[in-house]
Amino acid sequence: MNLFSEIRSLVLDALTQMQAEGALPGDLSFDNVAVEPPRDAAHGDMATNAAMVLAKPARMKPRDIAEALAAKLAADARITSAEVAGPGFLNMRLAPVVWQSVLAAVLQGGTDFGKSAMGQGQKINVEYVSANPTGPLHVGHTRGAVFGDALAGLLDYAGYDVTREYYINDGGAQVDVLARSVYLRYLEAHGEAVEFPDGTYPGEYLVEVGQALKEKVGDAYVGKDEQFWLAEIREYATEAMMDLIRADLAQLGVVMDRFFSEKSLYGTGRIEEALASLDAKGLIYEGVLEPPKGKKPEDWEPREQTLFKSTEHGDDVDRPVKKSDGSWTYFAPDIAYHYDKVTRGYDALIDVFGADHGGYVKRMKAAVSALSEGQVSLDIKLCQLVKLWKNGEPFKMSKRAGNFVTLRDVVDQVGPDVTRFVMLTRKNDAPLDFDFDKVLEQSRENPVFYVQYAHARVMSVLRRAAEAGVAADDATLTGADxxxxxxxxxxxxxRKLAEWPRLVEIAARTNEPHRIAFYLYELAGDFHALWNRGNELHELRFLQDGDVATSQSKIALARAVSVVISAGLGILGVTPVQEMR
Structure with a gap:
């Protein structure tokens, strides 16, 4: 049940009647007619822009359209008033029975209330985290993991067929550095004293990997040049790091559907195949790029390279895909990877990147547009930095990691549910302060507590009803008066509950799961306000002594709140609590 869609249909029916009566031209498009909450709740329950968007094509005054439309709408039993405001906005108030019917719909639908068919089963690939397999996930990866996973959950709830994917960056030089770092830990496991040169990974998380390697191969690599062990240790270390990363993600409740190896693109013809696809479209050529804007680097020289004509698909400059020495640029395997996604038949792609990847947005969008001939969209979401605080000071680095705070550091401090919810209390492209003390406060200033407390309060009402002998199962409450x-x-x-289905579709359409967290906080606020009013007014208490029928109606409202909170938290990957401790 999407009440806003229902009232919009009512508005469109009224406009169609006006056309039939000659009050409006018959060739008008109603595509831009919207029904939404008014900016000021005092103005009504819903507002429509119909008169404003139709006035110009109809060559009529907005108020004339609005007044005629108001008269049509007022004849419907669901509308108690339709008033014209300003130049032609139309504010509507709905009968109480409409809002009461929302409660019944919530209880009947359960956590499926608000689910949408908007996606129509379209296939969407959401790629997120995709950290280099060189160590444990850090706090920046944590935000991307939470955002990507919540977005995938949101799209699934909105009717899309979602694949959660991790791109393993195991094709670059950093994996060789990992192998050399593991080799040092391997030597250390054999009792040798080692030093970690600059650029290697000194974190303690590699101690166990070095020890395990010793147990596997004994002293086979001791004293040997890296030509004898680099390839084998690289593969061994990469898999060990991916096991660590999978375990980190599991701590956060993140489970991927697919892992894709960058290494699988090299030496297999897959990069060549992707570029051949672009070449067939006339988008690959040999050329020389203009020098970088600003101060020219001293070592810059014009060199002929193989270039992708990305400017034909919205990029600022064409991009090199092969260097003058014949080796691939970093961009080439990325093109091949997205070509693989396109050929897998996805209708849309979403990449979740860190803020430092901003320069990659236009070139990747251009690549996907070219590879799919504009048939597959790519949305790139950038997650800004997270600043950690504890006891009023910046939270220090992890000893285990060596130079950064890990995902496990955060989860161990506050738990996965708090971590996930707090990471979604800001839009992804806004910086986030994560204060370990504040996120555990039991106050309204702590959004996760505020929402969980609302759910726990409803659960306490249900327990008290059981103790009082008042039937409060969902089937009984659905039939309450x-x-x-x-x-x-x-x-x-x-009214806030009625906004849920609409909110889900807006959040899914914009790929913005933070809207779910914001909505839950607002719903919790309205519920807490009702609870507090019940402390003042006996008639608003959920349990009415000696009046089972009224109690059940009040409990039905509370239960509807918990249902929607459960659904919203489920999208975010957070478990609703039964009671606060």
């Missing part, structure tokens, strides 16, 4: 829900504080909660 919801006409008893009539106080403005109660209807305010019902």
């Amino acid at each position: 919801l006409s008893k829900i009539s106080h403005e504080a109660e209807l305010t909660v019902a």
